[in-house]
Amino acid sequence: MILIVAEHANGKLSKSAYELASAARGLKREGGVTALVLGSGVASVAASAALIADQVLVGDSAELAQYDAEVWSAAVAQIAAEGEAEVVLIAGSRSGREYSPRVAVKLDAPLLEDVMSLKDEGGVLHAEHYTFLTRVTERVEAKAPVVVVTVKAGAFAPAVPGTTAAEQFDVDLELPKRRLVVTGSTKEKTGRIALIEADIVVSGGRGVGTPEGFVQLVEGLADQLGAAVGATRAVVDAGWRPYSEQVGQTGKTVQPKAYIAVGISGAVQHLSGMNKSKCIVAINKDGDAPIFKIADYGIVGDVKEIVPAMIQELRK
Amino acid sequence: MRILTLIRQVLDAEESVRVRNGAVELEGSKLVMDTMDEYGVEEALRLREAGAEAEIVAVSVGPARAEEALRTALAMGADRGIHVVTDVSLDAIALSAVMAQIAKAEGAELIFCGGQEADWDSQALGAATAERLGWPQATWTSALELKGSTLVGKHEADEGSESFEVVLPAVVTTQQGLNEPRYPTLPNIMKSKKKEIRKETLEAYGAAPKVKVNGVEIQVKERLKKILDGKDAAGAAAQLVKMLREDAGVIA
Ligand SMILES: Cc1cc2nc3c(=O)[nH]c(=O)nc-3n(C[C@H](O)[C@H](O)[C@H](O)COP(=O)(O)OP(=O)(O)OC[C@H]3O[C@@H](n4cnc5c(N)ncnc54)[C@H](O)[C@@H]3O)c2cc1C
Numbered sequence: 077m078i079l080i081v082a083e084h085a086n087g088k089l090s091k092s093a094y095e096l097a098s099a100a101r102g103l104k105r106e107g108g109v110t111a112l113v114l115g116s117g118v119a120s121v122a123a124s125a126a127l128i129a130d131q132v133l134v135g136d137s138a139e140l141a142q143y144d145a146e147v148w149s150a151a152v153a154q155i156a157a158e159g160e161a162e163v164v165l166i167a168g169s170r171s172g173r174e175y176s177p178r179v180a181v182k183l184d185a186p187l188l189e190d191v192m193s194l195k196d197e198g199g200v201l202h203a204e205h206y207t208f209l210t211r212v213t214e215r216v217e218a219k220a221p222v223v224v225v226t227v228k229a230g231a232f233a234p235a236v237p238g239t240t241a242a243e244q245f246d247v248d249l250e251l252p253k254r255r256l257v258v259t260g261s262t263k264e265k266t267g268r269i270a271l272i273e274a275d276i277v278v279s280g281g282r283g284v285g286t287p288e289g290f291v292q293l294v295e296g297l298a299d300q301l302g303a304a305v306g307a308t309r310a311v312v313d314a315g316w317r318p319y320s321e322q323v324g325q326t327g328k329t330v331q332p333k334a335y336i337a338v339g340i341s342g343a344v345q346h347l348s349g350m351n352k353s354k355c356i357v358a359i360n361k362d363g364d365a366p367i368f369k370i371a372d373y374g375i376v377g378d379v380k381e382i383v384p385a386m387i388q389e390l391r392k
Numbered sequence: 393m394r395i396l397t398l399i400r401q402v403l404d405a406e407e408s409v410r411v412r413n414g415a416v417e418l419e420g421s422k423l424v425m426d427t428m429d430e431y432g433v434e435e436a437l438r439l440r441e442a443g444a445e446a447e448i449v450a451v452s453v454g455p456a457r458a459e460e461a462l463r464t465a466l467a468m469g470a471d472r473g474i475h476v477v478t479d480v481s482l483d484a485i486a487l488s489a490v491m492a493q494i495a496k497a498e499g500a501e502l503i504f505c506g507g508q509e510a511d512w513d514s515q516a517l518g519a520a521t522a523e524r525l526g527w528p529q530a531t532w533t534s535a536l537e538l539k540g541s542t543l544v545g546k547h548e549a550d551e552g553s554e555s556f557e558v559v560l561p562a563v564v565t566t567q568q569g570l571n572e573p574r575y576p577t578l579p580n581i582m583k584s585k586k587k588e589i590r591k592e593t594l595e596a597y598g599a600a601p602k603v604k605v606n607g608v609e610i611q612v613k614e615r616l617k618k619i620l621d622g623k624d625a626a627g628a629a630a631q632l633v634k635m636l637r638e639d640a641g642v643i644a
Contacts, residue, residue: 085551143550145519145529170550174531177516178523180485186602187485189514207513207608208409212416215606255528255562260555276643301643313569319534320551325508326428326532326568334642344405355640356615357632363619372615373635377622385629390643 077107079161081152082125083169084115089124091273092167092227094234097128099227101235103196105162112155112247114148116141122244127237132244133159143171144254149178151249156183161222163201168226176226186218192231201225209325209348229272230331262318271304271321277332279306279323279350283339283360283379287316293383294338300390306330308346324349339379342367359383393444393560396495397432397470397504398521399425399452401461402511414607416511425461426511427573430468431566432504434573437469439502439538447471449498453490455479459589466584467576473589474498480594483603484512488520490597495525501561502543507532518565528558531565 078100082093093111100109108130113122115136122134135151148171156164156179164179166172168190180187191203200219205228207214271277278301280294290311298305307317309324323330325345335353340346342358342365350356351370358367358374359382368374375382403409404422411417425433436448450465452458453476462473476490495503505518515531522529534553536545541560546553548567576584618635622628636643 145531149523170532170548173515174519174529177484177488177520180516181488181520181523185485187483187516187520188603189484189516202606205513207511208403208416209405209510209513211409211610212411212608213611214608217604217606218602220602255558256530257557258554259557261549261552262554263552309568319548319553325510334636334640352613355636355642357636358619359622361622368617368619370613370615371617371619372640373632374617374619375622375628375632376619377625377628381625382622382629385625386633388626389630389633 077159077161078103078105078109078163078165079156079159080109080111080129080165081167081172082111082113082121083167083172084113084118084121087120089121090167091234092169092229093125094128095229095232096165096167096227097235099194099232100163100165102194103163105196110159110161112152114140114151123241124237126241126244128235130242132242133247134244135247135249139251142258144256145171145175145178146256147251147254149175149182150252153179153182154249155247156222164222164224166224166226168228172226176224180224183222183224185222185224186220188216188218188223188225190226190228192228194225209344210329210351229329268298269302269304271306271323271328272330274304274330275333276301276303276336277306277323277330277334277350278303278336278338279308279340280311280338281308281340282310282314284311285380289380290316293379296387297336297338297383300387303336308340337367338383340367341365342370393446393502394498394500395436395439395446395448395502395504396498396500397429397436397448397450397465398491398506398517399429399450399458399461399465400506400509400511401452401454401458402426402509405510409610411608411610416608423457423460425464426506426509428506428509428566428568430573431568431570432506433465433468433470434571435536435564435566436504437574438571439536442538444538449474449500451491451494452476453478453482453487453594462589463584464576466587466589467581468574469580472587474592475589476592476594476597478594480601481605482599482601484514484516485520486599486602488517488524489599490594491517491521492524493597495521503563505563505565507565507567515565518563522563525561525563527561527563529563529565530556530558532567533564534567534569536564536570
């Protein structure tokens with residue numbers, strides 16, 4: 077059996093769940109694909125999961141209303157052990173990458189992290205993932221009764237939901253007590269398309285000058301293109317933008333069809349989060365800025381002149 | 393209290409990566425203590441400076457040269473080092489078995505670990521070590537304080553940040569912004585030379601890789617590099633939009 081842990085947010089199954097289903101379908105294991113849905117009041121999420129899996133297990137309880145690494149890893153490891161899962165697929169989200177190592181240790185399993193490809197040959201899982209700040213592709217393999225895998229966002233084409241719903245079963249979970257007590261949170265909601273799911277990302281760096289400049293230029297261009305907004309660490313540290321928009325080694329990794337870098341120098345730690353974008357566009361006044369070395373298109377010029385002109389042009 | 397800080401020696405961020413014989417070539421390049429690990433050492437020092445009575449032990453598992461990274465930690469102010477000398481490269485799950493055994497033997501109560509080090513791009517070591525010890529973890533920590541035996545801090549979650557409290561023992565993984573690591577001063581560098589680094593063998597811990605590495609490649613995507621001069625802003629903008637629409641087909 078292949079177990080996929082289906083993430084969801086705001087009452088909807090996340091794109092990553094569809095990607096996990098598609099990754100699971102490519103593996104040659106018996107027993108089909110089982111989706112595990114954890115949360116509180118997740119009936120509609122489970123119903124969506126039933127269209128992409130052969131069986132859905134639902135852990136629906138108040139204790140699961142909020143994510144916790146220890147609670148999640150205990151639940152996933154329990155289900156994987158009871159169902160004798162051979163492969164456990166978890167989204168390569170921040171939380172997925174946080175609790176998956178605990179699942180691997182509990183199951184005494186190897187962990188393949190943030191994979192962008194998976195091949196199943198004679199019971200051996202082969203995968204590729206990035207190393208050295210996303211500059212190197214490493215080929216790895218794991219062979220064990222059960223292997224835990226986190227899957228990179230956007231690496232697999234999302235599965236297309238079927239028309240017949242798989243059976244759902246409620247599960248009894250033995251959950252540990254939470255020890256990391258969350259005392260407050262700043263959920264940053266922007267109303268825009270999610271950064272890691274967007275086809276176009278417009279990102280801004282220190283070169284936009286001020287927080288107002290960011291809104292005017294970066295948000296302005298993103299609005300015009302229906303794009304998500306990203307930012308560099310420099311502007312997040314300066315308090316201009318929320319951390320949830322940060323792209324890079326210590327932020328999010330994106331690979332959109334087009335990444336438009338506005339006033340960004342192109343430090344390796346930033347490139348680590350976007351250098352696999354299909355098309356990279358840079359606007360910077362310094363023709364020697366490293367960002368131009370990986371750009372497909374670009375303009376050497378002042379963002380305060382170029383970007384408004386682009387917005388104008390797009391409005392035409 | 394005893395605090396462990398886990399250290400990896402990695403390629404300096406300014407160095408370019410080269411591949412030779414199916415592996416990343418490190419010899420001849422500048423190698424440093426990972427920046428994310430530096431935040432951990434710095435934070436341990438700050439907790440002590442804020443009043444916590446603590447011995448700070450830097451731990452590294454790696455080849456002989458990893459001693460230099462440990463020396464940097466000692467020069468920053470860590471009290472002593474433990475170096476498990478090996479040329480075997482362990483994946484995070486395997487390495488966590490070594491770290492957990494050391495933590496137990498040392499009676500550690502707090503472990504700092506980099507959020508994602510720049511060589512293996514892994515985020516798993518802290519969490520896996522916590523699991524082996526049966527401890528809770530706080531990952532991607534951007535602010536931290538110790539109140540009695542409770543850690544009070546902030547960390548980054550899927551969307552946005554959270555404030556948290558957790559009672560020791562615990563594993564904390566770091567994040568940029570947690571602090572500004574200090575530069576070792578000359579007197580501290582001199583002092584660090586006399587500090588103890590205990591050498592151990594990997595065999596003593598019985599850990600073996602769980603994942604096999606079959607090779608590495610640098611896949612550089614050829615970029616078009618069609619860069620326009622922006623002196624005529626309107627003209628350049630119009631041309632860029634046209635190229636994005638018609639040549640690249642990425643915008644409507
Ligand atoms: C461990 C670690 C992790 C890190 N993680 C990340 C990360 O996740 N993400 C990240 O982004 N960074 C990260 N960094 C920081 C990174 O090293 C850079 O400092 C940062 O990316 C720089 O941001 P920037 O490009 O906005 O600023 P700068 O480097 O200051 O660049 C600003 C650019 O704007 C241009 N400019 C200025 N004015 C104009 C104008 N009027 N018109 C056009 N161009 C203009 C300049 O020529 C310059 O190239 C990390 C660093 C470390 C050590």
